[in-house]
Amino acid sequence: MDARQRFDSLVRTHSTEIYRYAYWLCKDEAVANDLVQETFLRAWRSIAQLREVAAVKAWLITIVRREHARLFERKRFVTDDIDEMPVEDEDSLSADAQMDVHLVRTAMSELPEKYREPLAMQVVMGMSCKEIAKTLSISESAVMTQLFRARQKLRGLLDPGEATEVANARD
Numbered sequence: 568m569d570a571r572q573r574f575d576s577l578v579r580t581h582s583t584e585i586y587r588y589a590y591w592l593c594k595d596e597a598v599a600n601d602l603v604q605e606t607f608l609r610a611w612r613s614i615a616q617l618r619e620v621a622a623v624k625a626w627l628i629t630i631v632r633r634e635h636a637r638l639f640e641r642k643r644f645v646t647d648d649i650d651e652m653p654v655e656d657e658d659s660l661s662a663d664a665q666m667d668v669h670l671v672r673t674a675m676s677e678l679p680e681k682y683r684e685p686l687a688m689q690v691v692m693g694m695s696c697k698e699i700a701k702t703l704s705i706s707e708s709a710v711m712t713q714l715f716r717a718r719q720k721l722r723g724l725l726d727p728g729e730a731t732e733v734a735n736a737r738d
Contacts, residue, residue, distance in 0.1 A: 574614050577623060578607055584692055585627050591687050592635045594676075602638075606630045625702045628692065632702075674724040682717035685710055 585606060590599035609630050610617075617626065675683060685703065688694045696714070700707045 570614050573617075574607075574611050577610065577614070577627075581624060581627055582607070584624070585631060588628060588687070588692050589631050589635070591691050592631070593638075598638070602631055602634050605634045609634070622701070624692070624694065625698050628688065628694070628702050670725060671721075674721050677724055678717055678720055682713055682720060685713045686717040686721070689714060 582603065586599055586603045589602040589606070590596065593599055593602065606627060610627060617623065675686065678686065685699050688699045688702065689696075694702070696707045696710045700710045703710070
């Protein structure tokens with residue numbers, strides 16, 4: 568398979584996931600599209616250097632993260648609160664389920680980045696602890712700890728009464 572075919576296959580296989588992750592990072596459809604485009608442009612330039620096919624997703628995630636960081640190096644964006652873009656399958660959800668999805672997303676966005684990023688990689692991207700560890704350049708045990716703490720904090724944000732009960736049980 569030549570480089571063009573490898574690249575086409577890579578784009579077909581990963582573009583939806585990469586877009587979903589880019590959107591999760593920036594919360595803006597146009598910026599997410601730009602991030603995905605720049606990610607695949609950089610991937611195309613380096614496709615010949617890709618040796619480990621199993622590491623493609625982590626490689627692309629790393630590129631997206633770096634491109635997202637570069638946005639803030641170059642330019643500061645004026646941000647406004649806007650309604651979140653609905654995911655295609657949310658339309659089939661009941662009103663209660665849609666509200667639950669919105670509450671979870673809102674709570675996840677309130678988590679510190681240290682916890683939000685690995686949780687998003689696991690939940691949104693379906694990445695394993697090993698893949699997350701490689702992408703974030705931390706140990707697998709650190710990833711598991713951050714995911715555990717992220718879930719605890721998320722639980723506390725979604726049900727403040729439960730967080731108080733957990734805290735009281737520890738004392």
